[in-house]
């Protein structure tokens with residue numbers, strides 16, 4: 001995917017020079033390997049810092065919430081779906097945006113890669129579908145496919161769903177992937193086993209809220225966990241408080257989550273938080289035939305009412 | 316919501332939803348009686364998701 005970089009720069013310079021947009025949001029190289037940072041380019045010189053590779057896993061839709069003015073934004077499949085979600089939730093207007101679409105072949109998982117090596121990783125280089133990871137006294141080349149973030153291995157919308165211009169040719173979508181394999185596994189457990197599964201899953205959580213901050217859906221001016229009048233949830237590390245945060249965070253993403261994986265990527269403890277949102281995504285698909293962010297003309301299931309909505313749970 | 320909470324291990328039978336207008340007093344009584352009866356039949360050992368005294372390690 002590194003070959004997109006030149007095209008991204010070319011398009012960005014053009015739309016800035018034409019005055020079509022006031023800034024372009026993309027990625028620049030991070031200060032440590034595998035951690036590209038969001039970059040807001042406003043001039044031709046700062047456009048030169050833009051890069052594209054397999055470390056662009058954050059979701060750039062996070063940076064357009066309530067923005068004024070015109071913005072160019074680089075969007076892989078999942079970003080474009082979150083942009084669509086922003087537009088239907090009135091967080092930005094479609095005509096403020098110039099979307100530079102990037103057909104995606106997946107992002108690599110820094111948690112997984114760091115766990116493979118005992119010593120510090122100093123460089124990660126990419127060439128086609130090969131990734132070379134090196135540090136002091138070691139260097140290993142692996143297939144990118146083996147290193148993908150879990151959400152990317154089951155992604156079925158790698159091509160942007162909404163764009164003004166593409167930075168590369170469309171890629172083939174993955175077929176025959178079971179998007180919800182992990183959820184189905186948990187569904188088959190007993191209530192007790194489920195409880196223990198999620199207790200274990202959340203036990204390392206330090207409530208840093210990086211997962212919330214990385215998610216484009218979490219744009220409330222004051223998050224319920226930060227409110228103190230009234231205080232909705234305890235601020236301690238008590239497992240009940242931790243779980244309350246996670247259940248509510250996930251539920252606030254119901255029918256909106258695009259499974260972009262930014263939350264998991266941002267988590268310093270490597271917690272698989274998508275286990276919560278995935279269940280809700282699966283339910284949305286099964287109950288309402290809905291996948292988030294695919295169309296600007298359809299309202300999401302939780303803000304529409306249909307007389308044939310499933311309601312067996314209400315007595 | 317019910318699916319989701321039960322997915323995370325809340326025992327089925329502990330979570331109930333109902334739609335009751337402020338004028339439906341009899342329905343309210345019926346539903347609440349039914350819920351309390353049902354919940355009383357469940358094993359109290361499974362009473363989870365309750366904040367207790369802080370744990371001291």
Ligand code: SF4
Pocket residue numbers: 057076077078079104105106107151152153155156157158159259260261
């Ligand atoms: S979820 Fe899909 S579009 Fe998003 S980074 Fe992964 S493969 Fe690309």
Ligand code: SF4
Pocket residue numbers: 059214215216217253256257258259260261262263264274277
């Ligand atoms: S909850 Fe996670 S996977 Fe879903 S949209 Fe937010 S950051 Fe992406």
Ligand code: SF4
Pocket residue numbers: 204205206207208209210211212266267268269270271273
């Ligand atoms: S990013 Fe990870 S550790 Fe931080 S609050 Fe979220 S789940 Fe917990």
